[in-house]
Every structure is written in structure tokens, then in C-alpha cells.
Amino acid sequence: MTAEQANSRTVREATLELFRALGMTTVFSNPSHTEMKLFEQWPDDFKFVMGLQEASIVGMADGHAQATGEPSLVIINGGPGVGNAMGSIYTAASAHTPMVILGGQQARKLLLGEPFLKASDATQLPKPYIKWAGEPARPQDVPALIEKAYHIAKQAPAGPVFVAVPEDDWIRPAAPGPIKVREVRSAVVPDPEVLATIASALDGAERPALVAGPGVEIGGARLDLVRLAERLNARVYGSPVWPRGSFPETHPLFGGVLAPMPELINMKLAEHDVVVVLGSPTFTLFTTVDLFSTNPAALDESDQPALPEGTRVLHVTDSPEAAAWSMADAAYVCPPAQAVRDLLPLVREHEKVALPSFREEIPVPEATTPLTQAYLFHLLAQELPADAQLFEELPIARADFHEQIPLGPDNGYFATASGALGFPFAGAVGYAVARPDRRAVVVMGEGSAQYTLHALWTAAQHNLPVTFIIPNNSGYLSLKYYLDESSQKAWHSGWDLSGVNMAELARGFGCPAERIESPESLRASLKAALNADGPVLLDVVVQDPGLFRL
Template identity: 75%
Template structure:
């Protein structure tokens, strides 16, 4: 207390202590005027990670949270700053990434007017892509509100939350009693009877299959899933739009990633009598086969997408909403990783027989100029560290990427969960902030890279061990090949990105950038980039691959 009996501690001081108690001492930010009172006399036990644009900042915080398994902290402007960040917030919500976003608002006494940087109805702006949003009724309630936001972000299904804080709240007096955080811990376990019923269904199946979703990896049950698959001798598929690897792709039971088309999903799964879907929706879809046609479309009288009728689908998810709309015959709301751990002991070892191959062996691509995408990925697979954490965004090259780079049990794999572009470029940088002990590798097309290109500056500023590999085909070719030949020519402005110099952009942001145009350059450039002290970008000129595969 001060000499006049008032409280000398401020809301800012109480909030910083709450951050400490919650472990939120790494702050991702692109600050504006409305947050500056928080940063006065900034304490030296906090780590401030600067980003040059809000979408990049949120993407970096997303990668950081996926690396640590704990909520990350973002501080941005609550009006135009949050607007800039919405694509990345949308992706974080789709990935169920726990994140506390503090949006800086104008001072309370200005809000009845229309001040500069105003954020009217601030808590509604990031809706519906966040779990929860609030603004404190009183300045002294800010610390308690931030703690509440933290616990909500961590609750399953996890996701980003938002707290709006007016600029002047930080300097107002705090409550007379210092705020102390509480213990809120998940104590949910799978129902033993459900475990037994699912185990019986799998044990009695003649040809069971597993669809592995990100929830397994988020809960740290990858090795348990390997045991489960091996005991069942079951084929394992990656869930459609695989945003996070949950099963090693070089394992003999891996059957590839399911395409996000109902027709292709059914073709893969129809021969199995029991399919268990773990930690993924059933299913994330991108389009349907009929929409690839350019012919005149009749009235649509077709049914909504359905799964094969003769297959028993069992869905395990911690997301009640995903269970509510699931196409599976049975859906259970329970922690997927804990369910896998509980299930393993109920599955006796089956005879291990080699499963029939799903396709012809993938041929080794040949060197050529210009370099082909498969050849680039083949050479990258030869140089990739066994513990590299790989971030991928290749709308047109995902199929050859997975064919040529079968990631192992110690490789992490991360991709966008939403379809919004930009996460891997920024997410990899945030991941490297949390895990500077491993090499983080980004494989992203030159079009996707533009959405969070500012992450290059942050990677350079903090000298992070990130290797950016850009297959540069000079266009948004995933859009080009939706069109027939005539439309491609007429609409060239919509997909042609010729002239983008990614190596030059990298150097402009302060990191090493090299353009690779021939196979003779490629292997040495990759080897050097994957072992460098700090970030490196390789701009690899590749040929137009033609019609892409899902």
C-alpha cells in the first residue's frame, strides 16, 4: 500500500505474476500503441519474440504450442491487428492449438467515441474461430480473466482464446490481495466398458484398420499406436488433410494418408470390416469427385457423403462437436491418446503376416533440368536428419512428398489443419523457438510462403535452426489444374507467379538464401542448409508437375 492507503501494485504487475505462475513467459507479439503500457519496464525473466505481421505472430505461437504441448501467449492489437491475424487464428482453431491471445484495446474513456485503432465489439471479431472471448468489466479483474482463458484453452478440445484489455487497464491499481492461480487439471479417463467393447470389436475383426489422427500425437501416444497396430496386424492410414503425423510413414503397416474425397476414402476402407478412427474427425473433406468435371452441372440429387455400409466404423475423439456430426456408426468422446494406451493391453498379439501391397513400388525419380518435385523430395529424404521436424505446405506436391519422404518414428510432421495458407512457414519458426535442439525443416511452395513471409526475419533475428526448402514452380498450380486448357490461358493472371525470387527475399530479411536450378547443385546445397548454424532458404526451381494427385 502507498502512503495514502491506496494499492501501489498495478494490474500490469499482477498480470505479469500470473504469467509467471502459468508458465507464459515467452511472448509472441507484433505490438501496437494499445499494448505499450504492458511493456513498460519489461522484466528480464520474460522472452519476447518479435514478428513483423500478426498472422505470422499467431502462426509462430501455434508452432510453439505444438512443440511444448502447453498454451502459447500472443499479444497483438485487438482491432486491425486481430483482423490481420484471422487466417492464422482460424488454422490454430482447426488444429486445436491452445493459445491465449491478448488483444490491445483503446483506453476505456475513449471507447464511447470512434478513436484511432478502435475495436468495437472486440470480443466478437475473432468469433467463431476461438473457443472463448472476454473483456474484463473492471481493470483489476484482468489477471483472473487471463487465468480463466488459460484453463479454457487447455481443456479438450483445446483451442485459442481471446482476452481484450484496454490500454489504461495495465496502469490501474490491482486488487488489494495479490492474485494466485489455481490448479485445474484434466482427470478424464476412458470408460473401461467402452475400452472392452472396442477391444472385442477389433479382436473379432478379420481385417481391421486404423485411421490415425492428430489427437494421438498431441497426447504423446505415437509409440503406443505402433504397438496397437502391430498387435492387430492392422493397416494404418493417416487421416485426411493430415495436419500432424501420428504414425511413422516408413512402417510396413502404414497405408498412406487418406485423400479428402469421400469416393477415395471409401475405396481405401471398404475392404476392412472394422475401422477405428483415432483423434480425427470422420472425415475432413476437401471436395467430391464430380466437382473436378468442367462439364455443365445438372441438378444435384446425389446423397451426402457416406461411408461404406458393410464396415463398422468406431470413432474416438475428445471433441463433442466432431462426435455429434460423425459419419461413424459409433462415436465415443474420450481422450484419444489415453484410449490408445488403455486399448493396447486388451489386444492379444495376432500372427504377423505381411499385408498385401496397396500399390506398385514407387520408382526412384531421375535427375533432370529443370528439377522435378519428386527428384527434389528424393534427394531431401537422403539428407534429412532422422529427428528433423518437418513442416509441409504443398497443395500440388503433397502426394510425391509423402511418397519420396517416408518420415520415421522420430520425425515430427506438421501441416495446416484448416486449408488456410501460411501456417508451416511461421509455425516452424515458433517450433524452433521452443526446440532449438533439433533441425526444423520447412517444405513450402513459393505461393504459400507469401502468407507469412515475415517469419524469415524472426528466424534470422534469433538465429534459429530452420531450413526452408521452396519448390518454386512459378504459380498457384493447384488452381491452374482445376481449369481446362482454354480457361488456364484466359485466367493466367490468377495463377501465374513467375518472377518471385525467394532467395532474394530471404536475403532481404537477413538470412542466407540460395537459388538452386540444376541437380548438380541440389545435394550439396541441401547438405549445407540442413547443417548450417542458423536459418537457410533454398529456392529450388522445379518443373510444372501437371495435374496434381490427392
């Protein structure tokens, strides 16, 4: 590019050059008119992924970033568009997903008033669920601000960032000179003294345990953690409500996923003298035992949740904030995956003594009408491709899912990191955009599916290899079973979802679908759906499973 060409560019042209230089040529968007000047004369070397609603857009970008490990690019309206997307932004922040969100703002000359689609205090709207937000002081600052946002999104702990861009900035002159992308690399490594402390604690332990958090998988150290656990002969637990599978569930040292209740966590960890938590907060909690009671509560004089006395807990995290509120005896801020790799040569080989099985033998479910969710998962496990990537959201059925579908070393596992509903439907679509060579399998209740249902249209438009499996129990049963029997009847309209036909909804979005109400054809339908050329949804009617298990 000549100096004359560089000096005649618009902000739009300079920004597209920047996106190319950063490798951000896949765009997830549902634009409003405030972004349309960016899309004029759209270049054919960019992949535009359209979604029908902003929550689905951000969820798809979340899945894409988790597949690539690089920041994804979202372009939506900065006012109501961001408002629609907030549940998905909340989830992306909880999952530490790197993401750059460009929010369209009204033209600068209109901002003195209250124009249609204005984003008032645009940088404040998505807070606190973004790492950083910026708004350009001058139009020519847009590319530099986006590059800054990109680097912040990638820095550990990663997360979504936001840049508000006024509509007319795109057609203003860009800053003179060529686009330059700086190299920004993390120089943070585990402190050798910290590693020696952890290694000494593990070497001296009689009953060591490791807790595998999502940071291990995000950093690519899953197999390193397997080797570390085998060297230590240590039980490995999944961190509570883990959003990424960081240890194979089929491994004999796996002890299951810790329940998100302090009392149940302590029952597990009290069996060990040393526990090292890797890449997870200590701990993500959902409730406590006393909150399951429906009786009036007395004055709360209970202590804050704490870990068991007599168990030394060491915590490795890349999040300074998580370290600051950690319940562990000591917390160390460093890259968890690298810590796992560096610990391997430092710990001694422990005696290989068979650990007691953590679970009772799981009975084989029987075929019934209506079907049980356990039978559905049992058949699904037999038909799953060995490298299937599973996206799960089953508030009422997670125990059955993990019992019947123990995930192996080549299976990816993705779930909501926040408790906000809807991630798997959209996340699997975004993952498939990045990795069409692998089958993404969504297992998600019909209630959760409503939050990002629009992602079905995008999956169909791009003919993506995603299989959507809906255990349809006709209700928000995770809410139902928080109530006693009389309250369930009185509040029936608050949890009942009778009449939701997911197969018909999917076909309306152009996605092939089948509704299954008996066991006769289930296996054949699963096999076909998992080997289809493109997306398929199976709406499987299942019976009410009763009180959920953590």
C-alpha cells in the same frame, strides 16, 4: 511479497506475476500503441519474440504451442491486428492449438466514440474461430480473466482464446492480495465399457484397420499406436489432410494418408470389416469426384457423403462437436491418446500375416534441368537428420513429398489443419524457439510462403535452426489444374507467379539464401542448409508437375 506491496501493484505488474506463475514467459507479439503500457520497463526474464505481421505472429505461437504442449501467449492489437491474424487463428483453431491471445483495446474513456484503433465488439471479431473470448468489466479483473482464458485454452479439445484489454487498464491498481493460480486438471478418462466395446470389435475383426488422427500424436501416444497396430496386425491409415504425423510412414503396416474425398476414402475402408478412427474427425473432406468436372451441373440430388456399407466404423475423439456430426456407426467422446494406451492390454494378439503393400514401387527420380519436385524430395530424404521436424505445405506436390520422404518414428510432421495457407513458415519458427535442439525443415511452395513471409526476419533475428526449402514452380498450380486447358489460358493472371525470387526476398529479411536452377549443386546445398548454424532458405526452381495427385 508483503501485503502492502501486493496492494500497491498495478494490473500490469500483477499480470506479469501471473504469466510467470503460468510459465508463459515467451511472448509472441507485434504490438500497437494500445499494448505499449504493458511493455514499459520490460523485465529481462521474459523472452520477447517480435514478428513483422500478425498472421506470422499467431503462426509462430501455434508452432511453439505444438512443440511444448502448453498454451502460447500472443499480444497484438485487438482490432486490425486480429483482423490481420484471422487466417492463422483459423488454422490454430482447426489444429486445436492452445493459445491465449491478448488484444489491445482503446482506453475505456474513449470507447463512447470511434477512436483510432478501436476494436468494436472486440470479443466478437475472432469468432467463431476461438473457443472463448472475454473483456474485463473492471481493470483489476484482467489477471483473473487471463487465468480463466488459460485454463479454457488447455481443456480438450484445446484451442485459441481471446482477451481484450483496454490500454489504460495496465496502469490501474490491481486487486489486493497475492496472485493465486488454481489447479485445473482434466478428469475425463475413457469409459471401461466403451473400451471393452472397441476391443471386442477389433478382436472379432478379420480385417481390422485403424485411422491415426492428430489427437494421437498430440497426446503422445504415437509409439503406443504402433504397438496396438502390431498386436492387431491392423493396417493403419493417416487421417485425411492430417496436420500431425501420428504413425511412422516407414512402418510396414502404414497404408498411406486417406485422400480427402469420400469416394477415395471408401475405396480404402471398404477392404476392412472394422475400422477405428482415433483422434480425428470422420472425416475432413476437400472435394468430391463430381466437383472435378468443369461441365455444367444438373440439379444436385446426390446423397450426403457416407462411409461404405458393410464396414463398421467406431470413432474416438475428444471433440463433442466432431462426435455430433460423425459419419461413424458409433462415436465416443474421450481422450484418444489415452484410449490407445488403455486398449493395448485389452486386445488379443492377432496372427501376423503379411499385408499386401499399399503402394507400388516408387521409381528413383532422375536429375533434369529444370529439376522435378520428386528429384528435389528424393535428395532431401537422403540428407535429412533422423530427428528432423518437417513442416509441409504443398497443395500441388504432397503426393511426391510423401512418396519420396517417408517419415520415420523420430520425425515430427506438421501441416496446416485448416487449408488456410502460410502455417509452416511461421510454425517452424515458433517450434524452433521452443526446441532449438532440433532442426526444423520447411518444405513449402512459393505461393504459400507469401502469407507468412515475414517469419524469415524473426528466424534470422534469433538465429534459429530452420531450413526453408521452396520447390518454386512459378504458380498457384493447385488452382490452375482445377480448370480446363482453355480456361487456364484465359485466367493465366489468376495463377501465374512468374518472377517471384524467394532467395532475394529471404536475403532482404536477413536470412541467408540460395537460388538453385540445376541439379549440379543441389545435394551439397541441401547438406549445407540442413547443417547450418541458423536459418537458410533454398529457392529451388522446379518444372510444372502437371495435374496434382491426392
